[in-house]
Amino acid sequence: MTAPANQDAPRKRLLASIHDVSPRFECEVDALAERLSGHLGTGRFAMLVIPDHWRGAPLAGNAAFQARLRQWADMGIEMFLHGWCHKDETPADQGLAGFKGKHMTAGEGEFLNLPHDQALARMREGKALVEDILGRPVTGFIAPAWLYGPGAHQAMGDVGFALAEDHMKVWRPQTGEVLAKGPVITWASRSKARIRSSLWFSALARQALPATRTVRVAVHPGDTTVPALLRSIDKTLARFAKSHAPARYASLTGPASLF
Numbered sequence: 001m002t003a004p005a006n007q008d009a010p011r012k013r014l015l016a017s018i019h020d021v022s023p024r025f026e027c028e029v030d031a032l033a034e035r036l037s038g039h040l041g042t043g044r045f046a047m048l049v050i051p052d053h054w055r056g057a058p059l060a061g062n063a064a065f066q067a068r069l070r071q072w073a074d075m076g077i078e079m080f081l082h083g084w085c086h087k088d089e090t091p092a093d094q095g096l097a098g099f100k101g102k103h104m105t106a107g108e109g110e111f112l113n114l115p116h117d118q119a120l121a122r123m124r125e126g127k128a129l130v131e132d133i134l135g136r137p138v139t140g141f142i143a144p145a146w147l148y149g150p151g152a153h154q155a156m157g158d159v160g161f162a163l164a165e166d167h168m169k170v171w172r173p174q175t176g177e178v179l180a181k182g183p184v185i186t187w188a189s190r191s192k193a194r195i196r197s198s199l200w201f202s203a204l205a206r207q208a209l210p211a212t213r214t215v216r217v218a219v220h221p222g223d224t225t226v227p228a229l230l231r232s233i234d235k236t237l238a239r240f241a242k243s244h245a246p247a248r249y250a251s252l253t254g255p256a257s258l259f
Contacts, residue, residue: 013214013251014244015170015180016045016237017142019082020221023065024057028221033072035230036219039237043076044246048142051126054087059129066133073134078249081130081161083110083144084122090114109147116151123159139249140164141173146184163249165216170252179252180214185236187229189222195229202232206239214252215240 018032029047036045049069052058059066073079090113111119123141130138140163141156148156148166156164156173164173170180185205188194209215217236223229 012212012244013180013247014040014217014240015214015247015249016040016217016219017048017080018045018219019048019142020050020053020086021047021069021082022050022053022057023059023062024053025221026065026068028224031224032219032221033077035233036237039234039241040246043072046078046080046139046249047072048080048082049130049138050082050084050086050144051129052085055085059133069130069133070135073136078139079130079134079136080163080249081123081126081138081141084126086110086144088112090118109143109145111143111152112145112147112149114149114151116154119149119151119155120158123155123161127159127161162253165249170214170216170249172253180216182209182212182214182216184216184218185209186218187220187223187226187232189220189226189229195226199228199232202236206236210240210243215244 016036018029018036021029033045033047037043047069049059050057051060059069069079086108088109111122114122127138127141138161141159141161142165143152146166148164153173161173163179164171165184167184168181169178171178183205185202187198187202217233217240219233223233
C-alpha cells in the first residue's frame with residue numbers, strides 16, 4: 001500500500017515580481033501587471049517600489065500614484081521597498097565593487113557602496129514612506145540591481161526587514177538564514193547583447209529549473225519595449241505555472257501557505 005503524501009510538505013513555489021514600480025513607469029507597470037495576472041492570477045506577484053526614481057519621480061506628494069499602490073496592495077500584491085532612488089551616487093572604480101557597478105548594472109547599484117549610516121537613513125525613510133502610503137508593512141527590502149555592500153547588509157538587519165533577495169537567494173537579513181536558493185530568471189533590454197543573453201538564459205532555465213523547490217521570475221519596465229522579451233516572459237511564466245504554485249514571498253518565513 002502506498003503511503004499517503006505528506007500534506008504539510010511545502011509545494012513548489014513560483015515567486016514573481018515587477019521591479020522599478022514608480023510613477024515614471026506607471027504605464028509599463030500596468031502592462032506587466034496585466035501580463036502576470038493573466039498567467040498567475042490577480043495579485044499573485046510582488047511589486048518593488050522606488051520612493052524617488054533617479055530623484056525625478058517622487059512618491060511623496062503624488063496622490064494619484066499612491067492610490068494606485070494601495071489598490072494593488074488591496075488586490076493581494078506584496079510590496080517591497082526597492083532602494084530609495086535606484087541610482088548609484090557613490091560609484092566605486094576599483095575592485096569587485098567597481099566590477100559589479102560597471103558590468104552588472106547601468107549606474108543603478110544604489111546600495112553597493114553606500115556606507116552604513118547612509119544606507120540606514122535611506123532604508124528607514126523609504127520604509128516609513130511606503131508603509132504610510134500603503135497602511136501596512138512592506139514585505140522586505142530588495143536592493144536595486146540586487147547589489148548590496150557591507151553597509152547595506154548591516155542596515156537591513158538594523159531596520160528589521162523580514163526578507164531580502166539577491167540574484168541567487170532569498171534570506172532573513174537579521175539572521176542570515178537562507179530561505180530559498182537558485183538563480184532569479186530575469187531579462188535585460190538595454191543592449192542587443194544583453195537581450196540575446198537573457199533570452200538564452202531564460203530558455204535554459206525553462207529546461208533546467210523545473211525540479212527546483214522555489215523558482216523566481218523578475219520583470220522590469222524596459223521589458224515591455226522588446227517583443228522578443230515579452231514572448232520569452234510569457235513562455236517562462238506559462239512553463240513554471242504548470243509545475244509551481246504562485247506564492248507569496250512571505251510564505252518563506254512561515255507555514256507553506258500559498259495564494
